[in-house]
Amino acid sequence: MYSATHRFRERSPGVIATRFLEREDHMFDDKVTGIGFLKTTKARHAEEAIGHTEGLVTVLRLTMADIKPAEDALKIAKQFFGAHQYAKAVQAARRAESIAVTLDERFGKYQKSLKDLQSRIESMKRLGLDTEAIEKVAGIAEEKLLDGIRENGAFIPNYLEARDILERATQQGRAFQEKAEIASNRIFVAELAIESLANLKGATDNGAFAHGAASSLEQAIHDATKELALGNPGNAAEIAKEIEEKARRLKTQFAEATKTLTEVDAKVIDLRGEGVLIHSVETQLKMARDMLDRGLIEPAAAMALRLQADAKSIADQYQKATTTLADAELLYGRLQREGFHSYEADAALRDARRTIREGSYGRAIEHLERALQAFARRTNARSSLGKDIEETRTRVRLLAGSGLSFMPDIQEVLGRAEREFQQGNYSGSSEDLRIATVLLDGVTHAPSPKK
Incomplete structure (x- = not known):
């Protein structure tokens, strides 16, 4: 991708000498004195340090690391040596060695980071992920490297920050790829869920069912794949998860x-056998089955539940209407034998029978409630009349033997009211009771005769 060798400037031509510059004073040929021995020792140490560093630099030249700063530092050491400044030569040689080791170490780590980034890019490409942005990072890192930094008195390539750039990009690429793999797996699972839904057994036309049940989910799969291609693995995973959940929910539904439709069908057959008119449920039952066969699962499921409730409601209303009608007819028959006749009750019962025949069981119940209200009013009136007769009879008993001249007439009228009450002639009984009450009130409120 990018060259791993970075040079700040071209090397000077020619072969680097393996021996140092000729020394004019030939110091090692002098007679060894105290001072001469010391100089000889320092020179030897400097020569050894320079030789060691030059050997290291020679080896590192075989690598792709830019060791130019170390070479420059080594030249300075040789210059000090040539000037007989052996202590400075040793110091400069060691500094050159430190720079060479540091550059080699940092270059190795930089190279590893660059290879890691390249491996991550290749891995992302195999998944079909967009790598345009991450591929530019190597160039950015190289620019940072060539900017260089000053360290230990030398201007060296900025391997540290360049490596940080590469590592951050690699980590981001890894995180993105992990999310993309999760999204890809979710999309795959969602596709399996759609396939399982489309292949459900039970539909009369599998092609129509598969189209109706899975078409919207397949479009959503395209949306998830598009989000992944656009670099939005989080959105893609969320869409795929929703698709999978919906596919499973549709299978359950x-x-x-x-x-439910099978149960409703059986219920309809039973009700039809009992004579219940349930045409509306039968018609909608066929519609629900048709929707289910065409893959319209959600509306079909909702209709199935509603039809189940409707069938139960019709059965309950039919049972209540027929039972209430039978009870009302028995009660009305007894009341008629007692002399009760009501046009309102007759009309209500007649309307109830008609609406039951028509299958309008709810309306039939309403008509029957009208009849029962008429019966209740009759019963309440009878109870009230009976109570009034009993109270009047009590008053007559209390006045018995008082010598009232009208008492026999009152007793006769009250007795007639009681007989009429027993015979069910409540209007006649009520009229006679009113006469008896008026006579009784007239007697009890009349002024006493003067003595």
């Missing part, structure tokens, strides 16, 4: 709707 399909099974439940199929079971």
